[in-house]
Amino acid sequence: MACNKKNMVSNNGSLTAQTIKNVTYGNDPLQKMDVYLPAGRNTLHTKALILIHGGGAWTSGDKADFDTAIQTLQNSLPNFALCNINYRLATIQGANVWPAQLSDINSAFQFIQQQQAKYIINAGKSAVFGARAGAQLALLLGYTHPNKIKAVVDLFDLTDLAALYYNAPNPTYPALISIFMSGTPATNIPGHISSNPLYLVITANLPSTIIFHGTADDVIPISQSDSLNNRLIQYNITHQYNQYAGAGHGWTGVNLIDTYNKSIQFLQQIMSD
Template identity: 40%
Template sequence: MTFFKYSSVILFFLALASCKKDTSTANTVAAVNQTNIAYGTDPLQKMDIFLPADRTALTTKVIVTIHGGSWTSGDKKDLTGYIDSLKRRLPAYAIFNINYRLSAYPNNVFPAQENDVKAALDFIYSKSAEYLISDKYALVGVSAGAHLAMLQGFKYTSPVKPKVVASFSGPADLFEMYNHPAGGNSIISLALAQAVGNTPTQDSLLYATSSPVNFITSTSPPTILFYGGADPLVSVSQATEVQTKLVSAGVTNQYVFYPGAAHIGFWDNATMFDAFNKLQAFIETNVL
């Protein structure tokens, strides 16, 4: 009788432990993938959202990616490869891949794109409790998207001050880009004026307030820059001007220069692999 008595007690506690284990599993936060979530009323004001499993509002860090296309074209789907790589390399991060209104003179010219990035971040931050994400952000932009990432990161501290800004071939000084286009190509100047809506002579203030380099201070976020020496669209001087100001301001930065590389989007696999190794390391070091 004693044996059966103790066996019953043991079985009871084993069953209780099993129930507790099942309850814990049921409460695990699942991963979430959502596409075309609106953050505004325009059809282009949408984003794709990738939330990792087991996330918490205290620990889950955020990456916001911004596509390129000369501010006049492109789509968030262009960064599918970037998203896949970031998810493999930084699986605990929440990733938000955003679209923005495209400039089509005379509609949606500057600063519509800047305003959209700000609105997208406002939306993401307002959903922090719902999405279970922290206030530790990294902004990663490509070409025109890199310009917008730098502009947001250097110019604004709300709704959140990013921990890292990453620029792949991004313009930073629009005066310089207009007056001294890469390779002396005047078509670049014309395209820039179309996207902005005016030339620097017509609206010097808009060019100044749309140039990320003008907003670098000692409190700017750590910044990593990736540029190609054979880029026919964005001169290397755009990168060196940013780095010079970051260094002068005492801001943590890394300038990655690929001498034979063209504009981002035309880099070979080896260059991209190296760039993402460096991007991952920079994010892991500085998004704390």
């Protein structure tokens, strides 16, 4: 773990910014996070923004995927500490299958809570930002900790794995889902329920949520976000739903800039003191 042992103070008495790479929150080599602490932070107004990378069915991706966005987020959200998380990746051989990823994300969040005094932040006012499989994990984390996580940013999410299993856009999906979930929606009901953020939307006491999805996504159909949007409307939960016409599973250029701009504006609004 590369880090500074103490918080550094500038000439005017305020804390300086710190970057702490590969902080260990568990015993597995992938259970690490990068922590970016802002200058002038304090335990009242400095919130935590947790970044969760994506990857096909929890099998790929790395926290480095967010590296190009870190400076933009730091500049636009100077009152946030950024916690960029890795988690164990599943394999088609059956290693690290569900719920390993959910367990890791919960452990990472618990670690951040435990370290908030050391980091000099207020982790009781957190937000979470996820893409692809990371969006599913972000929703699950936010919707199971609504008293501490106030906002979720969700990029082309997976909200109902059972629906994806029975209406798969790719014929390989059912077999892969069965491996990663240790069974089908019929044979491992508890496991599939635990993986579906949609099933947690049964109360109005949930974090505000902003959703992004491409209308031509052929990996995770936009119907997954449609279902979440409808459920959030039903329970009158503050949210925004953004669709990009003709966009597939992820995007670049103008759409990506728009995604970050809207996400930052949303977090500024929802997480204001």
